[in-house]
Amino acid sequence: MDAVSTSVEYAESGGTVDQFVDPAVLVEGLARAGRAAQRQLAKMSTTTRAEALHLGAAALRRAAPVILEANAKDVEDGEAAGLSAAMVDRLRLDPARIEAMAAAVDQVAALDDPVGRIIDESSRPNGMVLRRVRVPIGMIGIIYESRPNVTADAAALCVRSGNAVLLRGGSEAARSNRAIHSALVGGLAQGGVPAEVVQFVPTQDRAVVGAMLAASGLIDMIVPRGGKSLVARVQADARVPVLAHLDGINHTFVDRDADPAMARGIVLNAKMRRTGVCGAMETLLVDVLFPDPHGLVEPLLEAGCELRGDARTCSIDPRIKPAEPADWDAEYLDAVLSVAIVDGLEGALTHITRHSSGHTDAIVTENGDAASRFLSEVDSAIVIHNASSQFADGGEFGLGAEIGIATGRLHARGPVALEGLTTYKWQVLGSGQIRP
Amino acid sequence: MDAVSTSVEYAESGGTVDQFVDPAVLVEGLARAGRAAQRQLAKMSTTTRAEALHLGAAALRRAAPVILEANAKDVEDGEAAGLSAAMVDRLRLDPARIEAMAAAVDQVAALDDPVGRIIDESSRPNGMVLRRVRVPIGMIGIIYESRPNVTADAAALCVRSGNAVLLRGGSEAARSNRAIHSALVGGLAQGGVPAEVVQFVPTQDRAVVGAMLAASGLIDMIVPRGGKSLVARVQADARVPVLAHLDGINHTFVDRDADPAMARGIVLNAKMRRTGVCGAMETLLVDVLFPDPHGLVEPLLEAGCELRGDARTCSIDPRIKPAEPADWDAEYLDAVLSVAIVDGLEGALTHITRHSSGHTDAIVTENGDAASRFLSEVDSAIVIHNASSQFADGGEFGLGAEIGIATGRLHARGPVALEGLTTYKWQVLGSGQIRP
Structure with missing residues (x-):
């Protein structure tokens, strides 16, 4: 576990990770820290989670100058590297876009929390009562491309529904994503939510994507957000369940x-x-x-x-x-x-x-x-x-926000929002019943 | 498509499949025939599906002598091959076990059908009405070991919920499974359900399991039923979503x-x-x-x-x-x-x-x-x-029967019965709305 702890410290220090850290060890460290924090998050009240998200939104607004400065460097590098005008536009932030990002976090904080909702309840002839209750999925991995606002959007949806999240953004937005992540978790921590529930992959080593896709038992679901080639690669290689959107013909x-x-x-x-x-x-x-x-x-x-x-x-x-x-x-x-x-x-x-x-x-x-x-x-x-x-859009469907649109058939279909980030458990209430 | 059609004819002839048929081609042929039949099944009323299953149960009872004869040969081979007494006991059928198998099919026929159930409904400020409606998943693959009753049980659960199924049983029960499958689909066909909704892998070539696990887009979900090594292999290799039960610590x-x-x-x-x-x-x-x-x-x-x-x-x-x-x-x-x-x-x-x-x-x-x-x-x-x-059992939970107990976190958790064999679609009812 020593190697893992070291890489977690690296990750949390905000510094650059040694490029020789084994990507699987890095992902394991981030995921384990996230999962431990998620167990704390799951015990918090829905009000605490909502208030922490409002503090996260406020922190994003306060950090606007820092985020804009980081973004300007990303844009400069992107233009120098010959990114298309459309990609540079997706990458570029301005005060209005940062305000929109913060407002979206506030909006997610205000959504109804599905966690704890009773799906159904029945009683058996022997007197046992059974109910299915919504619970967070656990650890969600998000692999995304150039839009930096996904960093805040996806994190907010996961935290609202009691999940930890491991974010792996595109290299062209690395500085912007890091600045957004840092501001958001600072705000969450002010509200008592451990910063470790929102983990950010601190390296652009592409092998980390492979390690995330292989992290069965550490990551419970992966959501790819980006172009068709990213989604196809994730679907082909993942050993973890994937919630993904492919073609819309x-x-x-x-x-x-x-x-x-x-x-x-x-x-x-x-x-x-x-x-x-x-x-x-x-x-x-x-x-x-x-x-x-x-x-x-x-x-x-x-x-x-x-x-x-x-x-x-x-x-x-x-x-x-x-x-x-x-x-x-x-x-x-x-x-x-x-x-x-x-x-x-x-x-x-x-x-x-x-x-x-x-x-x-x-x-x-x-x-x-x-x-x-x-x-x-x-x-x-x-x-x-x-x-x-x-x-065909989560907002238009009244879901408030969406983590994505799923074209698979299991778990969730179409626009997926908070409910799709939960699963359920069976609670059985007895009075001493034994099975004959 | 010619090669595919040929192998489907092989499969449906009930004869032995040429061992040189490519397993992927075989699985594709069976799955495509099953998917086409499933679209017919999905249009049938719940009463038609239930009545066809009762006819299937009756056909199992009528075919008891044929099934017992096939089973006697499987048991003889199994004993000669040195199967353990416990495995021979799981394999062996007698009139009471066949009656229990038929009764289980009748019981599944009598269960409430989840297909068509409205999960929720809402209306939007622009007047559109949205509802989520339960629909079959599509094509379910079942990979199972020695108990021949799984052939009837799993097929009944899939047909009741409007799904096609591709059954791949263990080699030690090959003759028993074939006889059960043949009787059951004969009864279903009498009730107007196309026999092709219940597909049976007609070869013991182990490469077929690999082909099923790789059949993304052809098989929508795989349920392994058997020992830990089978389940672990399926989970490790599947490119298709798996509903599986691993440890119960x-x-x-x-x-x-x-x-x-x-x-x-x-x-x-x-x-x-x-x-x-x-x-x-x-x-x-x-x-x-x-x-x-x-x-x-x-x-x-x-x-x-x-x-x-x-x-x-x-x-x-x-x-x-x-x-x-x-x-x-x-x-x-x-x-x-x-x-x-x-x-x-x-x-x-x-x-x-x-x-x-x-x-x-x-x-x-x-x-x-x-x-x-x-x-x-x-x-x-x-x-x-x-x-x-x-x-911890679907019957004890009042689900009537179970396709398995799921220890994964997505889609369905704990005992899984008919509802776990469905997904949902969004139906949007408008009156000319366009998006601003």
Whole structure:
């Protein structure tokens, strides 16, 4: 244990870690310290945890100058290293962004705490009472890329739900993340929450990611936040359960019985409100009997969206390009849309079963039977009737904040917030029962 | 796809599969056929699924002579191969065991169906209604050892909850499992449930297990049912989520304020009712201020239990042997018990935090504060006040049947029955909402 303790001290000193520290030893030290602190956190009242988070938010505001200074160096290095303008924008902080980060921590502090909630309760013929009670998962690992606000967001969600967290941010934001982490845990400690519940990986050694993915028994769940290659690597290599979001190949089906004006509005919004979000529509399916297909594509073309259609779609408008087979499985995250004319609800269901990534699929129709079949038979995390797929978001779902959107099938699905950071235990209340 | 189709035909023909079929191709073929059939199953009413299971149970009863004949050959081979008497007993079927297997299928058919249940529902300020609805997980893989009744049990639980299942049983029960599978799916098909929802691996090639563990995207969850080495292998190698039960190092703490008679009864039952079950107590912790420690150990010694104690415990009775350090982390599954005298509730919590496997831990006390601290601070799947740990069982919890007991933290914890074989989807009901 000596080697472990040493690396923990290193980690907590805020200094640079010796690059020769074994990444597995480093992760074990951080995780063990976090787990011990989590047991203290779990005993605290929900009010104490909330107040400590408000103190953490206040500490972020006070530390704004320090965070901005650290961030300026990260931005300078990033520009020198040739980061794209979009990446530099994601990296850059300003006073408004720091205020937004602190406000988000305050908002998480104000959310209802799921810990201690009784899921169900029953009594047995022998008089025993059984109940399932929500408890924190334990230690959550977050592996994320350039946005520094994830440091504060993810930590706040974990602490609110009684969990410890091990944060591993991207190298381009290393100084910013360290400054944010340092301010936040200072505030938490003022509120009596041990600083060790929020652990921060103090090295950019990429082998640490591998060590986190292998840390079965030390980390209970890993949430990757970033691009597809990061998520795919985490899913492929993890020996720890992963809550992850992969593709959002989302369909909107305009049924023959759709209200044409409503369909136009929903289709335009689902594609063009923001093309880079995971809830953006990527394929439009139009019932061959829908009366006004041109009315659907015209506003998209006007808005500058490239349309790639099947043969029947191409006949609607000469500006529509022919789709390649790969288009039906493409997540463009851009102003590009594949469009197919399908033979009614049946045709839409067949297309979606084959091509949907199981994220968010929507139907527009005034026909209740068609809507109810669609909502029941489409097996995606989110199924929508008569609304834009861009609502696929924890905030829009009233969850207050989200740790991510899960496209897996177990534990939690769709937007995941505080409840998804908990599990349950069975409490059995007896009066001397023995089993015959 | 031709190779896949061929192996599916092989699999469904009931014949022996060419040993040169690629295990990954075989698993893909079986899983794809099962997934397609599952989509049909998911559209059926709960009544249809229940009636088909009753027909499956009837088919098992009718096929009893065929199953017994197949089983007799398995038993003969097993004895010739030198299987232990205990393993032969687990393998052997008789008319009563077949009736019990059929009755268990009937019982699962009669359970409440979780599919379609609304978990929660809310409405947003913009008028959208959101609800979470339970849906089947999809395709469940079961990897099990010698007991042939698992073939029927696991299949029934999966079909009741709308899932397809891929069964991979042990080689020693191959003929029995095949006969049970064949009868069961015949009955299901009579009830309109496609036989392909219950897939059976038609080869004993051990590489198939590896292929199942790697079948991410084809199999949604794997449940290993068997000894510790099987479970450990599955957990180490799976690229698919695993619902598994590992150790049950279960503690019972007798507090200073326990009722001595109740404590004696619970302790004796928790250890000696059946020593080989996962809910059996493996360590007894006695508060140093509990007035009658000898009254606790005497009935255990009388019942033939070997006791291994710490120094303070050894002074209670000369028949108690000194414990080695390894005893505090041992799952004996036998008439052996480690016993420690601890300094009150605090001492018990420290010991349990360090040594519990997180399965089932119990306190015996008349002190409500001590009980409530124990139930809240012990972080195990099942925590019990004033009852025997041997109640850790899905049937005893009123779940009707169980697919297993989970010692992991995500998705489901403790006894897992039909609800644990479901996930949920978000249904969003709009009236034309677009996101600003």
